[in-house]
Amino acid sequence: MSVWALGLNHTTAPLDLRGRFAFALDQIAPTLQSLRSSFAGGRHPQVEAAIISTCNRTEIYCASEHIALDHTVGWLAQSGGVAPALLRSHAYTLHDDEAARHVFRVASGLDSMVLGEAQILGQMKDAVRAAETVGALGTTLNQLFQRSFAVAKEVRTATEIGAHSISMAAAAVRLAGQLFEDLRKTRVLFVGAGEMIDLAATHFAAKEPKSIAIANRTLERGEKLATRFGGEAMRLADLPARLAEFDIVISCTASTLPIIGLGAVERALKARKHRPMFMVDLAVPRDIEPEVKALEDVYLYTVDDLAQVVQQGQANRQAAVAQAEVIIDAGVQNFMHWLGQRGAVPLIQQxxxxxxxxxxxxxxxxxxxxxxxxxxxxxxxxxxxxxxxxxxxxxxxxxxxxxxxxxxxxxxxxxxxxxxxxx
Structure with a gap:
């Protein structure tokens, strides 16, 4: 018995191409039936199959007496309306121990856009249930997926794969959470509207703060970003007068000079009756005057400060990844041993x-x-x-x-x- 996998994900294929092969959960069952029917007339009439489809990946897993990767590629290419050669240039094909190792890494969050994220595990379980519903999941694939879930559980229990920040934005959220007991009660101001502010706003918005505001030199661009997060936009010129309203300030502009000065922060603290402010300056050169850091009720972090937090998190994560890979290797060996024993089943039956x-x-x-x-x-x-x-x-x-x-x-x-x- 052999297993094989065909897939494309956020690292191998652009968004538009991935969109051609995206299947909603209610489409999985008929799609699996179509895939298995395509094998019926050829050399592989009895094929187990499962499909995992998320915004970041589409993967087909199959099991049969003989590997049929070319057929699988052709079927998926046709279903997406592209040439097989184009699909191959953006896809990965794996079989036996490589396929097992891949599915174990996916389940454990090691192959995700955000290292260690847990959402993929639930999506995989949904895919398995869909395959079971139409009778497409036989003994071999059932063992493969159940073992992948067990390995994922062991990885999350035995390692800290999901416990450490891996980006400047995530590090900022982590530090803010250490200052404020409940981020849902905070008001957050983002200064600028570029890519770094977009990323930071995404991370903070996930914590559901009381309010979000975007201050930008170009109001139209600020409004566009604010609309995405249910916030308000304000002109940069209004910043000094409104600074006291905010508990958290994240700034990253292209200004060559600081745009938030010591005097403005001192006035804001006085208006806040010295309630603490958390400030992050992600700009190079600085957006916030360095003297602000000396104020008693301000917690100011620069891009260099956050880099240390990120590096610490990455070091911890790499150690966790190494531990996870050991667990996965053991899982792969156990599965391949089981699969090898399955090859003797027909002889035993005879x-x-x-x-x-x-x-x-x-x-x-x-x-x-x-x-x-x-x-x-x-x-x-x-x-x-x-x-x-x-x-x-x-x-x-x-x-x-x-x-x-x-x-x-x-x-x-x-x-x-x-x-x-x-x-």
Missing amino acids: LNAQADEWRAAEMARARKLLAKGESVDAVLEAMSRGLTQKMMHGAMAELHSGDAASREQTAQTLSRLFLRKER
């Missing part, structure tokens, strides 16, 4: 069927002898001899056939199988 056939034949013969009046001891003796002869016939025939080398190999195998001593 051996059991053959043994049952011999047993039934000898039982029928024994009943006939008993019906003729033969003694029980004689019948049991005949039945045991009959079973023994049937079991040994093939082995004896092999032992006396072939050349000397093959006979020696057969002898060693038979000794190992039939002459084992009780320990």
Whole structure:
């Protein structure tokens, strides 16, 4: 039995291309039926399948006696209306241990846009339920996914993969949370409307503060960003008069000179009756005069200050990633061992069927002898001899056939199988 995976994600494919292969949860079932039907007429009639589709990835997992990656690529390319060559240039194809390692890393949050995020695990469980609903999930894929969930749980329990900040914006939120007991009660001001402020606003908005305001030199651009977060926009010229309203100030503009001076902050603190202010200056050169840091009720962090927090978080995360990879490697080895044992299942079934056939034949013969009046001891003796002869016939025939080398190999195998001593 083999498993394989075909996927594309935020690191391999642009948004527009990923959009062509995005499936809503209610589309997964009919899509799986279409995929499995496409195999029915070829060399792979019995294929297990599951599809994971999120905003960052679409991945198909399959299991069958033989790997059929080319067919899977062709089917997905057709479903998205693109050439197979284009899909291949943005996709990854994996099989057996590589596929297992990948799905374990995805479940554990190691392959996510935000390292260690837990949302993907719930999305994977939804995908598995959808595959189960249409009968597309057989024993092999069920084992693969259940083991991936177990590995993910162990990774999150045994490591700190999701515990540390990894960006300037996340570090700012973390530090603000140390100052203010409940960020939902804070008023946050963002100065500027560039990419860094957009990222910072996204992180702070997730904490649901009481209010958000954007101060920008160009009001129209500030209004556009404020609308996304349900906040208000204000002119940069109004900043000194309104600074006292805000508990948290995050600034990052392209100004060559500071735009928030010591005097403005002193007046704001006086109006706030010295309630603390948390300020972050992400600009280079500075947006906030450095003398502000000396004020007793202001907690000012520069981009260099946050870099230290980020580096600490990254170091902790890398240690957690290394621990997680060890857990994942063990999970992959266990799954591949299980998968290898599954390859012997047909032979085991055939051996059991053959043994049952011999047993039934000898039982029928024994009943006939008993019906003729033969003694029980004689019948049991005949039945045991009959079973023994049937079991040994093939082995004896092999032992006396072939050349000397093959006979020696057969002898060693038979000794190992039939002459084992009780320990």
